[in-house]
Amino acid sequence: MDSVADTPSGRHFDDSSHCLAAREAPMHVDPNEPKGDGADLKRIEAAVRVILDAVGEDPNREGLLETPARVARMYAEMFAGLKVDPGRHLAKVFTEDYDEIVLVRDISFCSMCEHHLLPFTGKAHIAYLPDGKVVGLSKLARVVEEVARRPQVQERMTQTVADLIETRLSARGVAVVVESTHSCMTMRGIRKPGSLCMTSAMRGAFRDDPATRAEVLGLINR
Ligand SMILES: Nc1nc2c(ncn2[C@@H]2O[C@H](COP(=O)(O)OP(=O)(O)OP(=O)(O)O)[C@@H](O)[C@H]2O)c(=O)[nH]1
Numbered sequence: 001m002d003s004v005a006d007t008p009s010g011r012h013f014d015d016s017s018h019c020l021a022a023r024e025a026p027m028h029v030d031p032n033e034p035k036g037d038g039a040d041l042k043r044i045e046a047a048v049r050v051i052l053d054a055v056g057e058d059p060n061r062e063g064l065l066e067t068p069a070r071v072a073r074m075y076a077e078m079f080a081g082l083k084v085d086p087g088r089h090l091a092k093v094f095t096e097d098y099d100e101i102v103l104v105r106d107i108s109f110c111s112m113c114e115h116h117l118l119p120f121t122g123k124a125h126i127a128y129l130p131d132g133k134v135v136g137l138s139k140l141a142r143v144v145e146e147v148a149r150r151p152q153v154q155e156r157m158t159q160t161v162a163d164l165i166e167t168r169l170s171a172r173g174v175a176v177v178v179e180s181t182h183s184c185m186t187m188r189g190i191r192k193p194g195s196l197c198m199t200s201a202m203r204g205a206f207r208d209d210p211a212t213r214a215e216v217l218g219l220i221n222r
């Protein structure tokens, strides 16, 4: 499973050798220009200009002049999760005498399919069985929000969230269910609007005990 410091995506992002735009357009460094949260905005801009040109557009026409910079900021925002450790939100746990299911349902997210760089959007449902330690409910949503902001497949996103919660909370069980619509399946290619992709990652008691698994799935589907 990916660790934050060593994701395949992270390595890809750090590798400039494949970037045509970087070779063609060496960039000046202006300390006053907005930082891209680890993304190289100027190289993205140059790449977007190349794409516009390659599809037959004129990157210098008025309406497109600011587009490369906008797109660069957009990618920096969409991929901000590459450079952070989403598990840090689970560092502040507190002791609570509660050992039943904790479920936060319907956490909306927007991620990017790594195959087409198109969004997949939907909801994540997270449940865990505490082992004496609970975490602030919003922190589960924060983890989803940050893990989502990477180029990835839905399966990996689902497992990454489950692994973080299992390890950081020492939970007796973790269930993560993700449902989403993939733009690459709705607006292009096979073009099936309304198709829904569902993935789940079950750990501990949710994987091993059918009754516990059925209970959490019942709560999620209610
Ligand atoms: N398993 C999985 N597949 C995904 C996800 N996002 C996109 N895909 C799929 O990735 C596949 C890429 O297939 P390719 O044949 O390499 O690319 P393509 O020719 O653009 O495929 P089509 O979408 O069928 O036109 C497609 O089947 C997508 O539906 C995801 O999160 N998980």
Ligand SMILES: [Zn+2]
Pocket (backbone or CB within 6 Å): 113, 114, 115, 116, 117, 118, 182, 184, 185
């Ligand atoms: Zn796709």
